[in-house]
Amino acid sequence: MHRTAFAGLALLLLCGCGGTDPAPESKGTGTSGAAASPDESEAAEKKSSPRSGQAGSTAKPIPAAAAGIDVPEAEPPTLFTAEQLAEGWVALFDGQTLFGWEASHPKTGWRVEDGTIIADGTEPGLLLTSFEIGDFDLSCECQLEAGGNSGVFLHTTRNPSDPSADCWEFNLCDTHEKFPTGSMVARKAVPLDHPIEDGKWHSMLLKAMGNRLVAFIDGEQVLEYEDDTATPRTTGFIGLQMNGGKVKFRNVYLRPTGTKPLFNGTDLAGWRVVPGSNSEFEVNDGAIHIGNGPGFLETTDTYGDFVLQLEARTNAERINSGVFFRAQPGTEENPSNGYELQIHHGFAEGDRRRPDDYGTGFGTGAIFRRVPVRRVMANDNEWFHMTLLAQGPHFVTWVNGYRTVDFIDTRPADENPRRGLRLEAGHLSLQGHDPGTDIDFRNLEITTIAGGTAAAGTE
Template identity: 25%
Template sequence: MASIKSVTREIFIVGLVLFFSTTACVHAQSKGEKWTDLFDGKTLKGWKTAGGKAPYTVENGVIVGTMVKGTPNSFLLTERDYGDFILELEVKLEGTETNSGVQTRSHINEKGQVYGRQVEIDPTARSWSGGIYDESRRLWLYPVDLNEKAKTAYKVEDYNHIRIEAIGDETKTWLNGVPVTYLIDTLDPKGFIALQVHGIPDYLAGKKVYFKNIRIQTQDLKPRSFPEDVYIVNLKPNHLSRAEKKAGYELLFNGKNADGWRSVRSSDFPDKGWEINNGQISVLKSDGAESTNGGDIVTKKQYKTFDFSFEFKLSPGANSGVKYFVTLQEQTSGSAIGLEYQILDDQLHPDAKEGLDGNRTLASLYDLITANKTTRGLKPIGSWNRGRIVVSADGQVTHYLNGFKVLSYIRGSKEYKDLVALSKYKNWERFGEAEEGHILLQDHGDHVSFRNIKIKELN
């Protein structure tokens, strides 16, 4: 016969289980969430394979993908397409050199390749899990360099919880509850969902990736709140989303006229040398020299600390630049003076070989600091590239190219002053250290277009 103490203990435990079970049910019902399992825990019913030959099996209620040498990226994809949805799942990768991802609203091209937006699962040192990559198409859309606070969220050799909201033109991701990416993109309003086993070098053969607890909502979607300080990549030209407006961003070019801009030579916009057409503001080709045609243009307003982003498109062999902290007080016969985010065709323009150690190449701080670029961070000449410059109150300045962080420095620091002393700016007193200044688009005599120019003033 059980003792009174043991019976009492059992009743207490049963009571706790009932309490927490009831609480969980009430919590789920109060949210009104209607989840559907995409994986039944036993079979791959509702899924099919595409791409490479890596096998997918079911083991102990988990989908297991095994990495195979000599095969390209392999995918297990849903047999049906999805439009708007909220998807949650758990993923674990073996090792720290492997890779995986979750395809959203994706498709298969005429070559049999899976393409579309992929939520990255990345255990490597760069820590880009939760970022968004466009598989077999546009490549990186949201590297996690844009949200460095999220880089510590991934758990190595453990299950990681991923939440993906794809609602309308917006995709948001969370990793283990940490907000990671916010992307606005008009391509692919619907498509399949897929689980990836990445192609590998031979020595990683046999490594596994595990997927479980895969569930989806497609009705009565209630998006989760997202922090205002996480940068939004908005691929809609000259557009501010409601979230961007709430966060304090404003357009510096509305896609229609030159409101907010003027010539460096007068209070008016240049009457030649610049063109506004098709939602773009373009400096026209002349003689390839600095400021000899329409001349540089600057914002009418001056800025102190800011998050400034823009898209630019180079013609072959072109040279231009975006300058900041431009005071217009310096006397110069060429372009106005200021810190410059270099815009250049590195392959065809000779300036790429000038300066020191490449400090006049694309996205560099011109003649001072070389951009640390990779080829994967570059879009071809004639395509739109995305630049970003962030200036914080402590003097730190960061350049980004297509979401990749390419350099950072502190204005006015000893290291900065030492670089200026070796540069073409050595004779300008306190170069680049003004408290505030205009933002400038450069006329260097080559055809270069800009759009999606926006700014947020920082405290």
């Protein structure tokens, strides 16, 4: 993704000014837990389904809801501007539900009211992301009343007991004797220059880079910290804390950083056409164009645990494509043995909760044949943004910044992801699905997740 806007944002923050705010004003449990579906023949499934350009079928149930996933009827709030999407921001909080979050204690009372995450329970606790991550920018807003005690935990374990070893705890507590607001608990104290216990909303930007953290409150830098311990924390969960009183959070956004381009914008260096492909792969105006099909274009490098961000555009109605990952090397006989990040924007009866591509419906952002999306968030003939986090058996996807899937593959291990869980690194592959394929990809970037189960490599 384009990162050029970051330098200007950082300068504005240092000057205490506005600029491109990654936390627009608000307008308005847990991971899916969906089990992996039994293996089926993709070819047989797709032959019985509408092809690209054909009309949708009759009314369908809401597949994500059937899998026990929270799918609100109301449309989600607008989360990002086009510029913020281009900068790589995704939402950790969708403004409606706690989908993708895990509470460490049931009595902390985490809930959503009026587009806000609230906790005022009887027991302290954390609200944790479902996944771990290394380098990132975290933007959020917090409201804390007098006497409140909160914090944002970074690079944390699930159950941190020692803040000097188990996490980075960015404290939000004006009255803390040793580590007031803006400090890193048990690691670095700073003066209370930015009190926040006034019942007002305050913005925060936390930038985690390797063993370093730079933190801003209301646009002003309050902390710079370097973890120089023998075992510095460089990856882990993100957690919101209620440690006393009533705390509110909103506009909780994440931007993965440290990504590197997979596509240079001018030619297909680093990619190869899978033998037997009928698709045509060209570079036009800084994008990879795929026409005709079937066919596959795969990376020469392999990737295991990673965050992938890209933009794509279908150039006709009901175009079908996908991005395969952790795939075995493509051959003419087996061109695409990998997990598939689905691309198909069709939905039934005007209801974006009812993806209308194949079978019971999967939709753009789904892990095809494994778990459907909560909502179709993209449109044909428009550029859209996709983010995929793959971490061990855990896969999280976002489309236009909205979390569409949070899924754990519980199948027995198998080298072929069509048959079972694959943890080993594999290729990324762009799909030309059928003769009607007409799709563009651009700004493909990736970063590996440190400490993951499968490293990146070159075959």
